[in-house]
Amino acid sequence: MRVQVAVVGGGPVGLLIAAELAAFGVDTVVLEARDDVSEQPKATTLHARAVQCLARRGRLPEGGFGGSVSGSFGGASGGCFAGGSSAADFHFAGVPGLVITVPEGEPVPILKCPQAELERLFERQARAAGARVLRGHAVTGLVEEPDAVVVTAAGPAGPVSCIAQYVVGADGARSLVRELAGIASDTYPATVSALAGQARLVDPGALSPGWHRTPRGWLAAKPDADGSLHLRTLDCAGAQGERGAAPTPEELEREVSRIAGRDIRLAEPRWLSRFSDFTRLARRFRAGRILLAGDAAHVHFPIGGQGLSTGVLDAVNLGWKLALTVRGEAGAELLDSYDRERRPAARRVIENTRAQLGLMRPVPEGDEVARMLGAVLADGGGEGLAGMVSGQDTVYERWVGSADAVRSRGGEGTFLANARLHTGGHRGGAETDLIGMLRGGGPVLLVLGGSVPDLYEELVRPWGGTVRVVRARAAAAVPYGAVLVRPDGYVGWAEAEGGGGGEGLREALAAYFGARCGELAVVGRPPYLRDSFG
Missing domain, CATH: 3.50.50.60 (FAD/NAD(P)-binding domain)
Structure with a gap:
């Protein structure tokens, strides 16, 4: 195969x-x-x-x-x-x-x-x-x-x-x-021992849902739709001796009771497992x-x-x-x-x-x-x-382009928040948003506001089979005049409205999508680039 x-x-x-x-x-x-x-x-x-x-x-x-x-x-x-x-x-x-x-x-x-x-x-x-x-x-x-x-x-x-x-x-x-x-x-080696499982309480009032901290460890109890509880125990006294040994229902009940400091009877235990901080x-x-x-x-x-x-x-x-x-x-x-x-x-x-x-x-x-x-x-x-x-504070390393180009533009490696968009094109445009524009497709060069679309389309032409250019107006403030949006929603290149005239865009496109010589005629686009936005 x-x-x-x-x-x-x-x-x-x-x-x-x-x-x-x-x-x-x-x-x-x-x-x-x-x-x-x-x-x-x-x-x-x-x-x-x-x-x-x-x-x-x-x-x-x-x-x-x-x-x-x-x-x-x-x-x-x-x-x-x-x-x-x-x-x-x-x-x-x-x-x-x-x-x-x-x-x-x-x-x-x-x-x-x-x-x-x-x-x-x-x-x-x-x-x-x-x-x-x-x-x-x-x-x-x-x-x-x-x-x-x-x-x-x-x-x-x-x-x-x-x-x-x-x-x-x-x-x-x-x-x-x-x-x-x-x-x-x-x-890092394991230093704690923990159990997980699902069970019913014989006495429904014996343990309330939520996180429970005691001098002997932690209990977490999360209700399931069928009335049972997802149980987690944590013992910080040391690692388990037999990591591969399957836990027993009796072991889970003993550990829940020990940490709680009182007898808690469990019924119908299932899906028992061990874990640690390895x-x-x-x-x-x-x-x-x-x-x-x-x-x-x-x-x-x-x-x-x-x-x-x-x-x-x-x-x-x-x-x-x-x-x-x-x-x-x-x-x-x-x-x-x-x-x-x-x-x-x-x-x-x-x-x-x-x-x-x-x-x-x-x-x-x-x-x-x-x-x-x-x-x-x-x-x-x-x-x-x-x-x-x-994960919303994750900013990726700005590995594209020279240091000077990065300092002059900014934005690369950040996540572009959703925004309402009105897209242009030969079909008269459409109302969408950033999520809808990217949905399941490839990279997009989004040209906004007062920027000159023809300039960016010319710059992107050698990569026309890979990168889609979308002209749009944003209903709310978007901090760019033009922005290369990666398929995962992160910014690959950007410049402020009215600034730069596409400076560094070819460099970024070449870094992401390979150097292209001359202007490549695009006979057809791959299926994932076909859309209704012109």
Whole structure:
């Protein structure tokens, strides 16, 4: 089997990458050892920046997950967006009071969705776009050759050999791809022990929902729709001796009771598992033709629900870059920028989760620390923490262009907030917004206000098969006269209204999408560039 990209791992990150690649016309196969989606409760939280990027990629379902997605100004963004700014209550280190907000027109700041439902959604999207998802195929070997990677797997009908131009390892914390590629990691050993499971309380009043801190550890209890509780325990006294041993129902009940300081009887326990604060960060996310994403690249203590969001942001960052590389439409540095941008972001998540665990450890002054932190959050002092946890403070390294050009323009690497737009063109224009304009497509040069569209169209002409130029008027202030918007919603190049006349644009286009000689006649555009905006 010959493909352009083989994705190892059919969790939400691997399936999202496959959906993105296939949507750009890349021949993609997913190799997944499991026969079906696991129903075991795992991650349920998608934070603001991940939700915003998924909206721009057209990856959120119409109507949301149970109608839970709101935001956007309507227009072409899809029926699941209902308008209005929003905020959501969250916590930091188990202390309530953290408020996460998003700008007007953006989807909800926190989207709750079971990981299994997200996997099924991304798998449907991947298959609909043409990707092949081969379940029951456990990867057994991987060898990188000069111009390809050979992946072997054990499938239901016997051994399978797959020759791919690139391989993405999205195969979880114990990644075989990472191991076989020889990618080293920086790690922190486990120092705490924790249990997770779902059960009913024999006495419904024995444990209230929420976070419970005691001198013996932490309990988190989250109600499920069927009346049971998702339970998490944390014991900071030390790491578990037998990490691989399956916990028993009796062990979960004993630990819940011990931490609570009273007998709590559990019924119908299921989905029992262990976890810890073992932490890993791969020293590189790319090794030649092999790339890592999600838990294969980074693992951290699961506080604050940041793991799934970090993996999703890996996927939307890597998908379009790898697609354009395979298509021959990328600059030499574009694929390397995946490591430059996402590895520091993963490091920040590791740092903040380790800091949160530090605040949760039992110390004599713990109650005072919790009360003080709660007061600060309640008084609105958690804005910086909210930006960090939600990913909305992430600014990518400005790796494009010279230092002088970067200083003169600014904006590169920041996220462009949603805005109402009236687009021009030969069809008379249309009302939309930034989310609708980007939805599932490729990079866009957005020309706004008093700028001269013909100038920018001429500058972009050599990249006309890759970059779409959209003339628009913004209903509210957008801080640019022209801006190159990447498919993930981040700014690739920008200049203020009336300034520069496109200075540095060709340099940025060449860095992102490769140097183009002369003016290339564009016979037709790829399907993902076809739109109604002229």
